[in-house]
Amino acid sequence: MSGARFRRLAETGRPRVAITVDGAPVEAMQGDTLMTAILTARGRLRVSEFGDGPRAGFCLMGACQDCWVRLEDGRRLRACTTFAEAGMAILTGAEEGADAF
Amino acid sequence: MRSDRIVIVGAGPAGMRAALVLAGAGLNPVVLDEAPASGGQIYRRQPRGFTRAYDKLYGFEAGRARALHAAFDADNRIDHRSGTLVWNIEGRRLQTLHDGRPETVEFDRLLLATGAMDRVIPFPGWTRPGVYTLGGAQVALKHQACAIGRRVVFFGASPLLPLVASQYAAAGAEVAAVLDTTPLRAKLAAMPGLLAGGKTGWKGLVYLARLAARRIPYRHGITPVAALGSESVEGFAYTDASGRRHEIECDAIAFGYGLKSEWQLADLAGCGFEFDAGNYQWQVVADEAGRSTVPGVYLAGDGTRIGGAELAEIAGERAARAILTDLGDTGQGAALAACARRIGGQARLRRAIERAFPFPAPLARAIPDDCILCRCEAVTAGEFRASIDRLAPHDVNRAKAFSRVGMGRCQGRICGPAAAEILAAARGVEVKEAGRLRSQPPVKPVPVAAFADAAEDAA
Amino acid sequence: MNTADVIVIGGGIHGCSTALHCRLRGLSVVVVEKDHVARHASGVNAGGVRRLNRHPAEIPLAMASAALWQRIEDLVHDDCGYRQTGQIRVAEGEPGLAAIAARRRLVEGLGYSHEQWIGPEELFELVPAISRHCLGALWTADDGHADPTRTTRAFARQAAALGAEFLTPCRAGMPRRAGGGWQVPTDRGTFSGAQVVNCAGAWGGAVAAALGEPVPIEPIAPMMLVTARMAPFVDPVVASFDRMISFKQSPNGSVVIGGGWRSRAEPDANRAHVEFGELHRLIGTTLDLFPVMRGARIVRSWAGIEGAMPDAIPVIGPSMTAPGVIHAFGFSAHGFQLGPIGGAIVADLVESGATSLPIEPFSIARFAGQAWREAS
Ligand SMILES: Cc1cc2nc3c(=O)[nH]c(=O)nc-3n(C[C@H](O)[C@H](O)[C@H](O)COP(=O)(O)OP(=O)(O)OC[C@H]3O[C@@H](n4cnc5c(N)ncnc54)[C@H](O)[C@@H]3O)c2cc1C
Numbered sequence: 001m002s003g004a005r006f007r008r009l010a011e012t013g014r015p016r017v018a019i020t021v022d023g024a025p026v027e028a029m030q031g032d033t034l035m036t037a038i039l040t041a042r043g044r045l046r047v048s049e050f051g052d053g054p055r056a057g058f059c060l061m062g063a064c065q066d067c068w069v070r071l072e073d074g075r076r077l078r079a080c081t082t083f084a085e086a087g088m089a090i091l092t093g094a095e096e097g098a099d100a101f
Numbered sequence: 102m103r104s105d106r107i108v109i110v111g112a113g114p115a116g117m118r119a120a121l122v123l124a125g126a127g128l129n130p131v132v133l134d135e136a137p138a139s140g141g142q143i144y145r146r147q148p149r150g151f152t153r154a155y156d157k158l159y160g161f162e163a164g165r166a167r168a169l170h171a172a173f174d175a176d177n178r179i180d181h182r183s184g185t186l187v188w189n190i191e192g193r194r195l196q197t198l199h200d201g202r203p204e205t206v207e208f209d210r211l212l213l214a215t216g217a218m219d220r221v222i223p224f225p226g227w228t229r230p231g232v233y234t235l236g237g238a239q240v241a242l243k244h245q246a247c248a249i250g251r252r253v254v255f256f257g258a259s260p261l262l263p264l265v266a267s268q269y270a271a272a273g274a275e276v277a278a279v280l281d282t283t284p285l286r287a288k289l290a291a292m293p294g295l296l297a298g299g300k301t302g303w304k305g306l307v308y309l310a311r312l313a314a315r316r317i318p319y320r321h322g323i324t325p326v327a328a329l330g331s332e333s334v335e336g337f338a339y340t341d342a343s344g345r346r347h348e349i350e351c352d353a354i355a356f357g358y359g360l361k362s363e364w365q366l367a368d369l370a371g372c373g374f375e376f377d378a379g380n381y382q383w384q385v386v387a388d389e390a391g392r393s394t395v396p397g398v399y400l401a402g403d404g405t406r407i408g409g410a411e412l413a414e415i416a417g418e419r420a421a422r423a424i425l426t427d428l429g430d431t432g433q434g435a436a437l438a439a440c441a442r443r444i445g446g447q448a449r450l451r452r453a454i455e456r457a458f459p460f461p462a463p464l465a466r467a468i469p470d471d472c473i474l475c476r477c478e479a480v481t482a483g484e485f486r487a488s489i490d491r492l493a494p495h496d497v498n499r500a501k502a503f504s505r506v507g508m509g510r511c512q513g514r515i516c517g518p519a520a521a522e523i524l525a526a527a528r529g530v531e532v533k534e535a536g537r538l539r540s541q542p543p544v545k546p547v548p549v550a551a552f553a554d555a556a557e558d559a560a
Numbered sequence: 561m562n563t564a565d566v567i568v569i570g571g572g573i574h575g576c577s578t579a580l581h582c583r584l585r586g587l588s589v590v591v592v593e594k595d596h597v598a599r600h601a602s603g604v605n606a607g608g609v610r611r612l613n614r615h616p617a618e619i620p621l622a623m624a625s626a627a628l629w630q631r632i633e634d635l636v637h638d639d640c641g642y643r644q645t646g647q648i649r650v651a652e653g654e655p656g657l658a659a660i661a662a663r664r665r666l667v668e669g670l671g672y673s674h675e676q677w678i679g680p681e682e683l684f685e686l687v688p689a690i691s692r693h694c695l696g697a698l699w700t701a702d703d704g705h706a707d708p709t710r711t712t713r714a715f716a717r718q719a720a721a722l723g724a725e726f727l728t729p730c731r732a733g734m735p736r737r738a739g740g741g742w743q744v745p746t747d748r749g750t751f752s753g754a755q756v757v758n759c760a761g762a763w764g765g766a767v768a769a770a771l772g773e774p775v776p777i778e779p780i781a782p783m784m785l786v787t788a789r790m791a792p793f794v795d796p797v798v799a800s801f802d803r804m805i806s807f808k809q810s811p812n813g814s815v816v817i818g819g820g821w822r823s824r825a826e827p828d829a830n831r832a833h834v835e836f837g838e839l840h841r842l843i844g845t846t847l848d849l850f851p852v853m854r855g856a857r858i859v860r861s862w863a864g865i866e867g868a869m870p871d872a873i874p875v876i877g878p879s880m881t882a883p884g885v886i887h888a889f890g891f892s893a894h895g896f897q898l899g900p901i902g903g904a905i906v907a908d909l910v911e912s913g914a915t916s917l918p919i920e921p922f923s924i925a926r927f928a929g930q931a932w933r934e935a936s
């Protein structure tokens with residue numbers, strides 16, 4: 001998997017929030033959107049259902065809907081407008097089974 | 102009159118100012134906004150716990166932002182319900198999701214101040230991780246103190262282009278280049294209008310100067326070729342004004358071609374539309390005081406007519422005063438006239454900005470066949486053209502039914518302008534003849550689970 | 561002046577099918593459509609190709625139409641997206657089971673065997689994603705679904721290829737007698753023909769009324785919800801005997817949910833609104849039947865304009881007041897499957913004044929004068 005995509009430029013003194021991405025622990029910060037939390041540690045949010053590769057969001061303002069991520073508990077959240085919360089377990093890989101896409 | 106239920110959708114400058122004017126007249130407007138805090142796009146606030154100062158966040162606009170935030174927060178006659186997505190309008194009822202739960206909000210008068218989003222034209226590689234809109238890049242910085250990558254190329258034709266690039270540079274991000282699709286001579290031709298436009302007109306030059314001071318290249322008249330790389334962005338290829346190809350190494354790209362009104366709710370409310378040649382897009386019809394064609398529904402800000410934050414705020418005030426007038430307050434005439442004057446005074450600047458950053462329609466018409474046009478449904482431009490050839494749709498709604506372009510979860514917000522150009526090119530007509538995608542509820546996806554919980558509560 | 565053997569008012573699936581079948585018999589045809597082919601109910605329906613649970617009067621027609629669906633590609637040179645996935649109607653409680661028992665008695669009594677009872681095990685095997693509270697179902701293995709726009713356009717395209725003339729967008733006025741035949745004024749001049757076919761859907765009542773035989777037709781707007789794509793989890797179209805729902809996963813993965821929920825139709829303005837007021841009940845039903853839908857997101861909705869008759873079966877057959885006019889409208893939200901045969905029936909009537917299928921129950925005479933009011 002590719003490395004981090006987003007780069008933090010400031011505000012790095014915030015309290016940490018522990019989440020997991022594809023099973024691995026990731027340290028996010030309070031006030032991070034899920035998108036920031038994931039993309040400061042990884043290179044993608046999800047994999048296109050059409051086989052055209054990974055996606056990492058586009059508009060960051062809740063318009064394009066290309067950043068919905070899947071949680072292990074079955075929830076689906078729009079990563080650019082949802083704040084990260086401790087304990088969230090995110091899956092970014094291609095999906096199988098009835099709950100895919 | 103005082104018992105009229107007045108609801109404002111959108112807590113950007115237009116909606117906030119309108120709410121303040123209405124509250125000042127003793128009314129209790131309800132303000133609904135999907136975002137967790139008021140401010141809209143330009144005055145978007147950083148999350149709690151962030152500590153950057155106003156001037157770091159809002160630059161020239163810091164004073165205005167601080168004033169508006171403070172006044173809005175202090176006014177307890179305003180019922181601001183953040184985290185509320187309005188996803189449908191039925192008659193005099195708004196259907197909303199408030200913190201994920203369905204709620205109905207009734208109104209007697211409705212002000213739509215729903216703002217705008219970036220207007221884009223797909224180019225090869227644009228769905229790759231690392232390619233974002235200019236506005237998106239700005240949100241990453243303003244709201245999250247992040248850059249979208251280590252080394253960023255900015256391109257397009259938008260007032261946001263020099264602005265966001267210089268904000269990135271100032272915040273310590275590496276800006277590889279700023280590439281403007283507008284030819285230099287068009288930019289120069291617009292210059293007198295920009296400079297006559299007062300402070301706002303000069304700001305653009307300041308951004309350019311700041312970029313120059315950091316020796317960041319700013320090129321005019323470029324044509325995008327592709328985002329390079331496989332799993333994510335590794336570079337950007339473009340041709341310059343003389344047709345020569347260049348490649349720049351970068352791991353992120355931000356682009357856009359001006360803004361595009363978010364008018365889906367106005368459409369569901371039944372408002373009339375017209376094609377605005379200056380903004381080169383469909384806009385909601387409003388009278389000189391911000392009344393839509395539907396009685397009781399008012400309009401303000403970029404959701405109605407792209408004009409920027411300063412105009413949005415005046416238009417918010419104007420619509421509020423129109424509401425007061427329609428409620429029987431006869432004392433609003435002078436203030437309404439003053440709003441009209443201020444808005445009129447900006448007309449020249451607005452036209453100059455439109456001319457300085459024109460929408461490059463030929464670029465949309467020339468999207469290569471193998472480039473993805475609709476990122477929701479992964480339909481390529483070639484597939485879209487083939488469906489046009491085969492089925493000869495007359496307008497974009499038909500074309501959508503035949504090709505699925507515009508049918509995905511963004512409802513054509515992203516691919517719509519380019520798809521309309523491609524259809525218009527195939528039919529040999531002007532883009533307005535290709536029509537306007539009709540909006541369908543929900544204007545944004547709503548999770549099935551939200552209704553399930555509501556059904557359980559009702560049972 | 562323009563002339564043709566047959567002037568068809570309406571470019572929905574029945575008008576287009578009529579045009580095709582008339583051309584197959586060598587009759588000249590003009591189709592007059594005020595918007596464009598498939599603009600209304602025929603292009604925006606749920607695409608169900610269903611014999612299951614039809615009104616007894618419709619069963620013979622639906623059986624004959626199913627035979628045409630089997631060879632739809634031969635007929636219109638397009639597979640119409642037709643997939644024989646089966647249709648299932650489940651029982652969720654005692655009332656549903658009782659309804660199934662009654663239905664079986666009725667259908668078997670009429671001598672049909674296309675609707676089969678399946679118990680819970682078989683149901684869960686056919687539809688693994690369905691909730692285990694279901695008690696059994698009726699199942700028609702070779703029903704299915706098709707792409708409505710594509711189907712309707714395929715009929716139009718094939719009819720046109722065989723020489724039918726389509727005028728779109730072109731509004732037809734009310735037919736008037738001329739000599740032994742009929743004239744139809746339109747936006748593009750007056751057309752005269754020996755016979756006129758009223759396939760005007762929700763607008764069909766206006767044509768009948770102009771001919772002196774008003775009918776109690778109601779414009780309705782059935783609503784559909786669409787979700788974001790999901791990996792395939794259900795093949796057949798699923799409905800319930802206990803609650804209003806129809807549930808289907810499209811080949812592209814999106815789930816399309818309907819089931820007769822109606823909103824406001826404005827036929828004069830060509831508009832149908834989606835009203836979500838009651839739809840949370842439909843969503844509740846959806847989740848009860850398919851727990852996997854909890855993670856789904858609704859991304860779109862639509863409603864289309866359809867004409868409903870009070871007895872929920874269409875008007876098909878010759879006019880009682882205007883010799884040479886044939887009606888085929890008011891399909892009451894389930895006329896898509898009948899499209900292929902509907903045109904053949906009308907072509908029979910045009911050609912010989914008779915058809916071998918039993919269409920008496922659909923006669924407009926049932927609404928004549930007092931007869932209807934007394935019966936109802
Ligand atoms: C990304 C971006 C960056 C920009 N950056 C700058 C800049 O730096 N400088 C500048 O001068 N101009 C900038 N502009 C332009 C400027 O932001 C606008 O001109 C101004 O904000 C318009 O104000 P408004 O009130 O009309 O809209 P907005 O500020 O966009 O406010 C509209 C609000 O409505 C809410 N809303 C919309 N639909 C719904 C719904 N269905 N339910 C609930 N809530 C809803 C939105 O969430 C939003 O908060 C930018 C625009 C964009 C899109």
Ligand code: FES
Nearest residue numbers: 057058060065080
């Ligand atoms: S990135 Fe566009 S909706 Fe989140």
